Protein backbone atom coordinates (compact mmCIF):
# COMPACT_ATOMS: atom_id res chain seq x y z
CA UNK A 1 0.00 0.00 0.00
CA UNK A 2 1.30 3.46 -0.83
CA UNK A 3 0.12 6.93 0.00
CA UNK A 4 -0.82 9.99 -1.93
CA UNK A 5 1.06 13.03 -0.75
CA UNK A 6 -2.11 14.99 0.17
CA UNK A 7 -2.14 13.93 3.79
CA UNK A 8 1.55 13.26 4.28
CA UNK A 9 2.54 16.43 6.04
CA UNK A 10 5.74 18.21 5.28
CA UNK A 11 5.72 20.96 7.85
CA UNK A 12 2.69 22.83 6.49
CA UNK A 13 -0.68 22.19 8.11
CA UNK A 14 -2.55 24.92 6.25
CA UNK A 15 -4.19 22.61 3.71
CA UNK A 16 -5.25 20.18 6.42
CA UNK A 17 -6.93 22.76 8.63
CA UNK A 18 -10.43 23.86 7.68
CA UNK A 19 -12.04 27.21 8.31
CA UNK A 20 -14.85 25.74 10.47
CA UNK A 21 -12.90 25.43 13.71
CA UNK A 22 -15.14 27.16 16.26
CA UNK A 23 -12.37 28.16 18.66
CA UNK A 24 -8.72 27.44 19.17
CA UNK A 25 -7.89 24.26 21.04
CA UNK A 26 -4.55 22.93 22.22
CA UNK A 27 -2.04 24.08 19.61
CA UNK A 28 1.41 22.57 19.32
CA UNK A 29 3.17 25.02 17.05
CA UNK A 30 6.56 24.17 15.53
CA UNK A 31 8.02 22.64 18.69
CA UNK A 32 11.63 21.47 18.51
CA UNK A 33 13.61 19.74 21.24
CA UNK A 34 17.05 18.14 21.42
CA UNK A 35 18.61 16.06 24.15
CA UNK A 36 22.31 16.60 23.45
CA UNK A 37 22.86 15.15 19.98
CA UNK A 38 19.44 13.45 19.89
CA UNK A 39 16.80 15.39 17.99
CA UNK A 40 13.65 14.39 19.88
CA UNK A 41 11.26 16.80 18.13
CA UNK A 42 11.62 18.79 14.96
CA UNK A 43 8.97 21.42 14.16
CA UNK A 44 6.21 19.29 15.68
CA UNK A 45 2.91 20.94 14.73
CA UNK A 46 -0.73 19.94 15.24
CA UNK A 47 -3.87 21.04 17.03
CA UNK A 48 -6.29 19.17 19.25
CA UNK A 49 -9.61 20.93 18.77
CA UNK A 50 -12.18 21.50 21.48
CA UNK A 51 -14.30 18.37 21.87
CA UNK A 52 -11.88 16.26 19.88
CA UNK A 53 -10.36 12.91 20.84
CA UNK A 54 -6.93 12.97 19.22
CA UNK A 55 -4.82 9.80 19.10
CA UNK A 56 -1.09 10.25 19.06
CA UNK A 57 0.77 7.27 17.61
CA UNK A 58 4.39 6.58 16.78
CA UNK A 59 7.16 4.02 17.29
CA UNK A 60 9.10 3.81 20.54
CA UNK A 61 11.23 6.92 20.80
CA UNK A 62 9.26 8.84 18.14
CA UNK A 63 8.71 11.77 20.50
CA UNK A 64 5.19 11.38 21.93
CA UNK A 65 6.11 11.70 25.60
CA UNK A 66 8.44 14.62 24.90
CA UNK A 67 5.62 16.43 23.05
CA UNK A 68 3.17 15.81 25.88
CA UNK A 69 5.59 16.95 28.55
CA UNK A 70 6.23 20.15 26.62
CA UNK A 71 2.48 20.64 26.11
CA UNK A 72 2.08 20.46 29.88
CA UNK A 73 4.98 22.78 30.51
CA UNK A 74 6.85 20.21 32.61
CA UNK A 75 9.62 20.26 30.00
CA UNK A 76 10.86 23.29 28.10
CA UNK A 77 11.03 23.28 24.30
CA UNK A 78 14.11 24.65 22.50
CA UNK A 79 11.76 26.55 20.18
CA UNK A 80 8.10 26.74 19.26
CA UNK A 81 4.96 27.56 21.21
CA UNK A 82 2.13 25.69 22.92
CA UNK A 83 -1.18 27.56 23.10
CA UNK A 84 -4.50 26.83 24.71
CA UNK A 85 -7.54 28.80 23.51
CA UNK A 86 -5.22 31.06 21.54
CA UNK A 87 -2.88 31.97 24.43
CA UNK A 88 0.56 30.59 25.27
CA UNK A 89 0.33 28.25 28.27
CA UNK A 90 1.34 29.57 31.65
CA UNK A 91 1.55 28.12 35.14
CA UNK A 92 -2.09 28.96 35.77
CA UNK A 93 -3.22 27.43 32.44
CA UNK A 94 -1.35 24.30 33.43
CA UNK A 95 -3.36 23.93 36.60
CA UNK A 96 -6.45 23.62 34.44
CA UNK A 97 -4.96 20.70 32.46
CA UNK A 98 -5.38 17.06 33.41
CA UNK A 99 -2.27 14.98 32.83
CA UNK A 100 -1.51 11.29 33.05
CA UNK A 101 2.27 11.03 32.83
CA UNK A 102 3.96 7.98 31.36
CA UNK A 103 5.90 7.42 34.57
CA UNK A 104 2.56 7.66 36.41
CA UNK A 105 3.44 9.69 39.50
CA UNK A 106 1.21 8.51 42.30
CA UNK A 107 2.48 8.38 45.87
CA UNK A 108 2.74 4.61 46.52
CA UNK A 109 2.14 4.77 50.27
CA UNK A 110 -0.79 7.18 50.11
CA UNK A 111 -4.33 5.82 50.29
CA UNK A 112 -6.46 6.16 47.17
CA UNK A 113 -8.92 8.68 48.60
CA UNK A 114 -6.20 10.77 50.27
CA UNK A 115 -4.21 10.75 47.04
CA UNK A 116 -7.10 12.08 44.99
CA UNK A 117 -8.07 14.70 47.55
CA UNK A 118 -4.45 15.83 47.63
CA UNK A 119 -4.33 16.09 43.82
CA UNK A 120 -7.56 18.05 43.73
CA UNK A 121 -6.28 20.43 46.42
CA UNK A 122 -3.05 20.91 44.44
CA UNK A 123 -5.16 22.07 41.52
CA UNK A 124 -6.93 24.62 43.67
CA UNK A 125 -10.12 22.92 44.90
CA UNK A 126 -11.38 23.70 48.42
CA UNK A 127 -11.29 20.79 50.89
CA UNK A 128 -15.00 19.90 50.66
CA UNK A 129 -15.10 20.18 46.90
CA UNK A 130 -11.91 18.10 46.67
CA UNK A 131 -13.50 15.34 48.80
CA UNK A 132 -16.69 15.35 46.75
CA UNK A 133 -14.80 15.18 43.45
CA UNK A 134 -12.50 12.41 44.74
CA UNK A 135 -15.44 10.30 45.95
CA UNK A 136 -17.29 10.87 42.67
CA UNK A 137 -14.38 9.63 40.58
CA UNK A 138 -13.70 6.72 42.93
CA UNK A 139 -17.29 5.59 42.42
CA UNK A 140 -17.26 6.27 38.71
CA UNK A 141 -14.08 4.30 38.10
CA UNK A 142 -15.11 1.31 40.20
CA UNK A 143 -12.63 1.93 43.03
CA UNK A 144 -15.01 2.12 46.02
CA UNK A 145 -13.68 -1.02 47.67
CA UNK A 146 -10.14 0.23 47.23
CA UNK A 147 -10.58 3.78 48.45
CA UNK A 148 -8.78 3.14 51.77
CA UNK A 149 -5.99 1.00 50.30
CA UNK A 150 -2.48 2.25 49.72
CA UNK A 151 -1.86 2.82 46.02
CA UNK A 152 1.10 0.41 46.05
CA UNK A 153 -1.20 -2.43 47.12
CA UNK A 154 -3.44 -2.09 44.07
CA UNK A 155 -3.09 -4.08 40.87
CA UNK A 156 -1.47 -2.17 38.00
CA UNK A 157 -4.83 -1.75 36.25
CA UNK A 158 -6.41 -0.28 39.37
CA UNK A 159 -3.41 2.02 39.87
CA UNK A 160 -4.08 3.23 36.36
CA UNK A 161 -7.71 3.94 37.22
CA UNK A 162 -6.49 6.00 40.18
CA UNK A 163 -4.12 7.79 37.84
CA UNK A 164 -7.00 8.63 35.51
CA UNK A 165 -9.03 9.84 38.47
CA UNK A 166 -6.06 12.01 39.47
CA UNK A 167 -6.03 13.56 35.99
CA UNK A 168 -9.78 14.25 36.14
CA UNK A 169 -10.45 15.14 39.76
CA UNK A 170 -10.11 18.90 39.29
CA UNK A 171 -12.46 18.95 36.28
CA UNK A 172 -9.76 19.95 33.76
CA UNK A 173 -10.29 21.95 30.59
CA UNK A 174 -7.78 19.90 28.60
CA UNK A 175 -6.69 16.26 28.98
CA UNK A 176 -3.25 14.98 28.01
CA UNK A 177 -2.82 11.27 28.68
CA UNK A 178 0.36 9.31 28.02
CA UNK A 179 -0.57 5.72 27.18
CA UNK A 180 -3.68 5.61 29.37
CA UNK A 181 -4.77 2.23 27.97
CA UNK A 182 -1.56 0.28 28.46
CA UNK A 183 -1.99 -2.69 30.77
CA UNK A 184 -5.76 -2.34 31.17
CA UNK A 185 -8.14 -5.29 31.02
CA UNK A 186 -11.05 -5.09 28.52
CA UNK A 187 -13.52 -3.84 31.15
CA UNK A 188 -11.13 -1.10 32.25
CA UNK A 189 -10.53 -0.20 28.57
CA UNK A 190 -14.29 0.28 28.19
CA UNK A 191 -14.47 2.43 31.33
CA UNK A 192 -11.54 4.56 30.16
CA UNK A 193 -13.01 4.88 26.63
CA UNK A 194 -16.39 5.93 28.00
CA UNK A 195 -14.86 8.58 30.25
CA UNK A 196 -12.81 10.02 27.40
CA UNK A 197 -15.85 10.14 25.12
CA UNK A 198 -17.88 11.94 27.79
CA UNK A 199 -15.11 14.46 28.30
CA UNK A 200 -14.88 15.24 24.59
CA UNK A 201 -18.69 15.43 24.36
CA UNK A 202 -18.51 18.21 26.93
CA UNK A 203 -16.12 20.14 24.68
CA UNK A 204 -12.77 19.19 26.20
CA UNK A 205 -9.85 18.43 23.86
CA UNK A 206 -8.26 15.09 24.70
CA UNK A 207 -4.79 14.13 23.48
CA UNK A 208 -3.67 10.59 24.24
CA UNK A 209 -0.85 8.37 23.05
CA UNK A 210 -1.18 4.66 22.46
CA UNK A 211 0.44 1.71 20.76
CA UNK A 212 -2.96 -0.04 20.62
CA UNK A 213 -3.82 1.02 17.10
CA UNK A 214 -7.09 -0.93 16.86
CA UNK A 215 -8.31 1.06 19.85
CA UNK A 216 -7.10 4.36 18.38
CA UNK A 217 -8.84 3.51 15.10
CA UNK A 218 -12.09 2.77 16.93
CA UNK A 219 -12.10 5.74 19.29
CA UNK A 220 -10.43 8.77 17.79
CA UNK A 221 -11.82 11.69 15.85
CA UNK A 222 -8.39 12.33 14.41
CA UNK A 223 -5.02 10.66 14.54
CA UNK A 224 -1.52 12.04 14.34
CA UNK A 225 1.21 9.65 13.25
CA UNK A 226 4.66 10.81 14.26
CA UNK A 227 8.01 9.48 13.21
CA UNK A 228 11.44 10.58 14.37
CA UNK A 229 10.09 13.70 16.06
CA UNK A 230 7.93 14.88 13.15
CA UNK A 231 4.24 14.74 12.40
CA UNK A 232 4.03 12.72 9.20
CA UNK A 233 0.27 12.17 8.86
CA UNK A 234 -2.65 13.85 10.58
CA UNK A 235 -6.31 13.36 9.74
CA UNK A 236 -9.40 11.29 10.49
CA UNK A 237 -8.83 7.55 10.29
CA UNK A 238 -11.25 7.38 7.34
CA UNK A 239 -9.37 10.05 5.42
CA UNK A 240 -6.05 8.36 6.12
CA UNK A 241 -7.40 5.01 5.01
CA UNK A 242 -8.99 6.35 1.85
CA UNK A 243 -5.76 8.17 0.98
CA UNK A 244 -3.87 4.89 0.81
CA UNK A 245 -3.58 2.96 -2.43
CA UNK A 246 -6.37 0.35 -2.52
CA UNK A 247 -5.67 -3.33 -2.28
CA UNK A 248 -7.47 -6.23 -3.91
CA UNK A 249 -7.53 -9.69 -2.41
CA UNK A 250 -7.97 -12.40 -5.05
CA UNK A 251 -8.44 -16.04 -4.07
CA UNK A 252 -7.66 -17.98 -7.21
CA UNK A 253 -6.06 -21.28 -6.09
CA UNK A 254 -4.79 -22.31 -9.51
CA UNK A 255 -3.23 -18.93 -10.40
CA UNK A 256 0.49 -19.24 -11.14
CA UNK A 257 3.02 -16.87 -9.67
CA UNK A 258 3.04 -13.50 -11.45
CA UNK A 259 -0.41 -14.01 -13.03
CA UNK A 260 -1.28 -10.30 -12.67
CA UNK A 261 2.03 -8.96 -13.96
CA UNK A 262 1.63 -6.58 -16.84
CA UNK A 263 -1.87 -5.33 -15.96
CA UNK A 264 -1.54 -1.51 -15.92
CA UNK A 265 -1.63 0.04 -12.43
CA UNK A 266 -1.36 -3.29 -10.61
CA UNK A 267 1.44 -4.46 -8.34
CA UNK A 268 1.45 -7.80 -6.54
CA UNK A 269 2.16 -7.45 -2.82
CA UNK A 270 2.01 -11.11 -1.86
CA UNK A 271 0.84 -14.48 -3.11
CA UNK A 272 0.41 -17.46 -0.79
CA UNK A 273 -2.05 -20.35 -0.39
CA UNK A 274 -3.83 -19.37 -3.60
CA UNK A 275 -4.50 -15.86 -2.28
CA UNK A 276 -2.93 -12.86 -4.01
CA UNK A 277 -2.89 -9.35 -2.57
CA UNK A 278 -2.61 -6.68 -5.26
CA UNK A 279 -2.04 -2.95 -4.97
CA UNK A 280 -4.26 -1.19 -7.48
CA UNK A 281 -3.96 2.42 -8.61
CA UNK A 282 -7.14 4.43 -9.25
CA UNK A 283 -6.82 4.06 -13.01
CA UNK A 284 -6.46 0.25 -12.89
CA UNK A 285 -9.39 -1.67 -14.43
CA UNK A 286 -10.67 -4.19 -11.87
CA UNK A 287 -12.68 -6.05 -14.54
CA UNK A 288 -9.47 -6.66 -16.42
CA UNK A 289 -7.93 -8.03 -13.22
CA UNK A 290 -10.96 -10.29 -12.65
CA UNK A 291 -10.74 -11.58 -16.24
CA UNK A 292 -7.03 -12.34 -15.79
CA UNK A 293 -7.80 -14.18 -12.54
CA UNK A 294 -10.65 -16.21 -14.13
CA UNK A 295 -8.35 -17.17 -16.98
CA UNK A 296 -6.26 -19.12 -14.46
CA UNK A 297 -9.19 -21.16 -13.08
CA UNK A 298 -11.91 -20.64 -10.42
CA UNK A 299 -11.99 -17.41 -8.38
CA UNK A 300 -13.43 -17.83 -4.87
CA UNK A 301 -12.87 -14.31 -3.58
CA UNK A 302 -12.35 -10.94 -5.21
CA UNK A 303 -12.56 -8.11 -2.70
CA UNK A 304 -11.24 -4.64 -2.04
CA UNK A 305 -9.37 -4.21 1.18
CA UNK A 306 -9.11 -0.99 3.21
CA UNK A 307 -5.89 -0.80 5.17
CA UNK A 308 -6.19 -0.69 8.94
CA UNK A 309 -4.55 2.06 10.96
CA UNK A 310 -1.88 -0.48 11.97
CA UNK A 311 -1.09 -1.15 8.29
CA UNK A 312 -1.05 2.58 7.52
CA UNK A 313 1.26 3.14 10.44
CA UNK A 314 3.74 0.46 9.36
CA UNK A 315 3.74 1.86 5.87
CA UNK A 316 4.26 5.46 6.90
CA UNK A 317 7.10 4.51 9.22
CA UNK A 318 8.71 2.36 6.50
CA UNK A 319 8.33 5.13 3.88
CA UNK A 320 9.63 7.87 6.11
CA UNK A 321 12.42 5.65 7.42
CA UNK A 322 13.70 5.09 3.91
CA UNK A 323 14.13 8.82 3.25
Ligand SMILES: Nc1ncnc2c1ncn2[C@@H]1O[C@H](COP(=O)(O)OP(=O)(O)OP(=O)(O)O)[C@@H](O)[C@H]1O
Pocket residue numbers: 035038039040058059060061062063064065066067
Ligand atom coordinates in the same frame (compact mmCIF):
# COMPACT_ATOMS: atom_id res chain seq x y z
N1 LIG B 1 15.68 12.68 29.37
C1 LIG B 1 16.15 12.30 28.17
N2 LIG B 1 17.48 12.37 27.90
C2 LIG B 1 17.97 12.00 26.70
N3 LIG B 1 17.20 11.58 25.68
C3 LIG B 1 15.88 11.49 25.88
C4 LIG B 1 15.30 11.84 27.14
N4 LIG B 1 13.95 11.66 27.04
C5 LIG B 1 13.72 11.21 25.79
N5 LIG B 1 14.87 11.10 25.09
C6 LIG B 1 15.01 10.68 23.68
O1 LIG B 1 14.12 11.49 22.90
C7 LIG B 1 13.49 10.69 21.89
C8 LIG B 1 11.98 10.77 22.05
O2 LIG B 1 11.60 10.06 23.23
P1 LIG B 1 10.09 9.99 23.76
O3 LIG B 1 10.13 9.37 25.13
O4 LIG B 1 9.47 11.32 23.63
O5 LIG B 1 9.42 8.98 22.72
P2 LIG B 1 8.02 8.23 22.77
O6 LIG B 1 7.40 8.40 21.42
O7 LIG B 1 7.21 8.69 23.92
O8 LIG B 1 8.46 6.71 22.96
P3 LIG B 1 7.69 5.46 23.68
O9 LIG B 1 6.60 5.03 22.74
O10 LIG B 1 8.79 4.43 23.77
O11 LIG B 1 7.21 5.92 25.02
C9 LIG B 1 14.08 9.29 22.02
O12 LIG B 1 15.17 9.20 21.13
C10 LIG B 1 14.55 9.25 23.47
O13 LIG B 1 15.62 8.33 23.61
